[in-house]
Amino acid sequence: MEQEGRQEIIAYVTNSNIDKEEGFSFDTEYKLSPPVLPVDLAKLEQDRDPNWGRFDNMPYAKFRKASSKVNFHFPRNGQALVCGADEWICFSDGTKFTNTTIGFVADMFPQVIEQHLQGKGPFWYPTLLLNLDVKKSLPAEGVKWLQVRVNMKRVQNGRMDLEVFIHDAEGDLVALSHHVGFVLDASRNTAARTKPASKI
Numbered sequence: 251m252e253q254e255g256r257q258e259i260i261a262y263v264t265n266s267n268i269d270k271e272e273g274f275s276f277d278t279e280y281k282l283s284p285p286v287l288p289v290d291l292a293k294l295e296q297d298r299d300p301n302w303g304r305f306d307n308m309p310y311a312k313f314r315k316a317s318s319k320v321n322f323h324f325p326r327n328g329q330a331l332v333c334g335a336d337e338w339i340c341f342s343d344g345t346k347f348t349n350t351t352i353g354f355v356a357d358m359f360p361q362v363i364e365q366h367l368q369g370k371g372p373f374w375y376p377t378l379l380l381n382l383d384v385k386k387s388l389p390a391e392g393v394k395w396l397q398v399r400v401n402m403k404r405v406q407n408g409r410m411d412l413e414v415f416i417h418d419a420e421g422d423l424v425a426l427s428h429h430v431g432f433v434l435d436a437s438r439n440t441a442a443r444t445k446p447a448s449k450i
Contacts, residue, residue: 268349268387280423282399282415284330291395291419294323294338301326302338308360314372318342320358334401335360346392349384356382356414356427359400363410363433372436375410379430386424395419408433 251259287301297304303326308317323338330336337359341347347355357380363373397417402410412429 268384286336286397286399286417287325287330289338289397291338294395297323299323316354316358319354322360324360329360329365331401333362333403334399335362335365336397336399338395338397340394340396346394347388347396348390348392349388352384352388352416352425353382355396355398355416356380356425357429359398359414362400362402362412363405374434374436375431376434377429377431378409379428381428382425383427384425386418386422388418388424393418396424397421405433 251257251261289302290299293299294302302323305322305324308314308322319342320339321342325336339355339358357377361373361375364370395418397419399415399417401413401415403413404411410431410433412427412431414425414427414429415423416425416427418424
């Protein structure tokens with residue numbers, strides 16, 4: 251992908267029809283640790299779930315405009331992990347999540363760093379690498395809710411890692427994603443960019 255003559259993104263995609271895949275399968279008995287808090291989706295819909303509350307004021311939403319596309323629900327008593335965050339999300343306009351939106355979901359989570367650096371920011375997190383492994387096909391009609399956990403192992407010299415786990419309402423693993431990115435002041439993103447020199 252190019253923008254104003256600059257090469258911005260290189261993507262390598264391996265794509266198949268997941269509904270027609272056949273082959274060896276094995277239950278590893280994997281579970282998130284610590285476990286995700288229980289939820290009553292009917293109560294969550296009305297923001298009355300005892301464990302999860304809607305969060306309407308995402309930090310720096312004007313800078314991160316994509317965050318306005320979803321409703322975020324976080325643990326009412328705060329995140330259980332210093333190194334991560336849990337959420338339930340749905341589209342703010344009532345649209346349902348389908349296979350084509352899983353990539354968007356994998357990049358839609360609270361910024362772990364800013365949870366612990368209150369008052370600092372905004373930061374910009376340009377992606378160096380993003381892998382997405384879809385484990386389960388969502389129904390063709392889509393689903394309203396998805397549960398996401400994001401984990402961060404270490405931030406070092408302005409470089410961070412992220413591991414994203416996406417589950418459906420039944421607790422089944424839908425997709426895994428791994429990110430590597432920079433942590434930069436947001437002014438680096440909003441500043442005017444230089445154009446490449448013209449070729450002679």
